[in-house]
Amino acid sequence: MIQTPLAAQVTQTLRAQGGRMTAQRRLILDLLQESDSHPTAEELYALARQSDPSLNLSTVYRTLNWLEERGFVSPRRFDDNHAHKHFDPVQPDAGHVHHFHCRNCDRVIEFSAPQVEQLLGQIRGEIARQHGLRVDDAALVLSGLCMDCAASA
Amino acid sequence: MIQTPLAAQVTQTLRAQGGRMTAQRRLILDLLQESDSHPTAEELYALARQSDPSLNLSTVYRTLNWLEERGFVSPRRFDDNHAHKHFDPVQPDAGHVHHFHCRNCDRVIEFSAPQVEQLLGQIRGEIARQHGLRVDDAALVLSGLCMDCAASA
DNA sequence: ACACTATTGCAAATCGTTTGCAATAAACCA
DNA sequence: TGGTTTATTGCAAACGATTTGCAATAGTGT
Ligand SMILES: [Mn+2]
Ligand SMILES: [Mn+2]
Ligand SMILES: [Zn+2]
Ligand SMILES: [Zn+2]
Numbered sequence: 001m002i003q004t005p006l007a008a009q010v011t012q013t014l015r016a017q018g019g020r021m022t023a024q025r026r027l028i029l030d031l032l033q034e035s036d037s038h039p040t041a042e043e044l045y046a047l048a049r050q051s052d053p054s055l056n057l058s059t060v061y062r063t064l065n066w067l068e069e070r071g072f073v074s075p076r077r078f079d080d081n082h083a084h085k086h087f088d089p090v091q092p093d094a095g096h097v098h099h100f101h102c103r104n105c106d107r108v109i110e111f112s113a114p115q116v117e118q119l120l121g122q123i124r125g126e127i128a129r130q131h132g133l134r135v136d137d138a139a140l141v142l143s144g145l146c147m148d149c150a151a152s153a
Numbered sequence: 154m155i156q157t158p159l160a161a162q163v164t165q166t167l168r169a170q171g172g173r174m175t176a177q178r179r180l181i182l183d184l185l186q187e188s189d190s191h192p193t194a195e196e197l198y199a200l201a202r203q204s205d206p207s208l209n210l211s212t213v214y215r216t217l218n219w220l221e222e223r224g225f226v227s228p229r230r231f232d233d234n235h236a237h238k239h240f241d242p243v244q245p246d247a248g249h250v251h252h253f254h255c256r257n258c259d260r261v262i263e264f265s266a267p268q269v270e271q272l273l274g275q276i277r278g279e280i281a282r283q284h285g286l287r288v289d290d291a292a293l294v295l296s297g298l299c300m301d302c303a304a305s306a
Numbered sequence: 307a308c309a310c311t312a313t314t315g316c317a318a319a320t321c322g323t324t325t326g327c328a329a330t331a332a333a334c335c336a
Numbered sequence: 337t338g339g340t341t342t343a344t345t346g347c348a349a350a351c352g353a354t355t356t357g358c359a360a361t362a363g364t365g366t
Contacts, residue, residue, distance in 0.1 A: 077233050080228040081238070100284070102286070111284065124295070126266070131262055133299045137297065139296075141291070147286050150286060
């Protein structure tokens, strides 16, 4: 049985918790892994149904929630007006990754910038001291027009 | 008639567009202005009903959407899992303001960091060149524990 | 192969938000 | 000031995204 890295890792966690690796979960995991974008549940569902037309949308939601609770994906909202959640597979190795969101076509581009990390380091300390709070995480979302949309404007 | 700055400014825009300043709108505007937090439509509705129990929730939504379209408030999602939109009154003068979100009590603290602006300047150019895209805006959301929650942990 | 029970498909429920419509009331004018 | 116009309201129903109860199905360890 071929296992994508994600599916393999999840299977391990699954076993350790008395869970079961099903065909549905494997399918969703594999699609999630190939997808370099940030699919919504519906998008994943549409993709998955090409392989398994009997798959149910609620199974997709349940699987994504299960993955989220165990830290394999994290939910994102790139557009504060957009209702759907996007799911972001978490690569355990990669450092902090930030996102650019095209407000015209909704495309999302990931980027990592050392300067951002550096800045975050500064701000973390500064804001923390100034307001007496503990900063654990930071999400930077840039927005504007992607290459294609900028060209045709 | 007493006018909060926000209500006054909105009234002007309203007039210019053949709109009407109603008691409901004034109430919502005033609550929005006193609120230094980032209320959801439901929260605003609950507050407003203390003054006007006949106010309808759909009026709150319609007013907020109207304000958003004209740039008087902007929607925010501090918790990517939280379904509700929060509404952030826009202060025209203040520079870019960023947000810290306490993952324990959901409190939101605003802060402004000139370094972020500076970084944006850099990144705008760099990321833009590197990926060929146009960056218009940036939202930084820090998360962790607020002062109070950090203390009781 | 069998038993145990986690997971599924399905349908209905829930949540936040939007919409159609008839009644109301701001704004403008005689 | 009272009358006319029409933007805005309250109400109820619709909506889109997500969740849930339940009986049927199918992984897993034996
Ligand atoms: Mn991502
Ligand atoms: Mn704010
Ligand atoms: Zn685009
Ligand atoms: Zn807190």
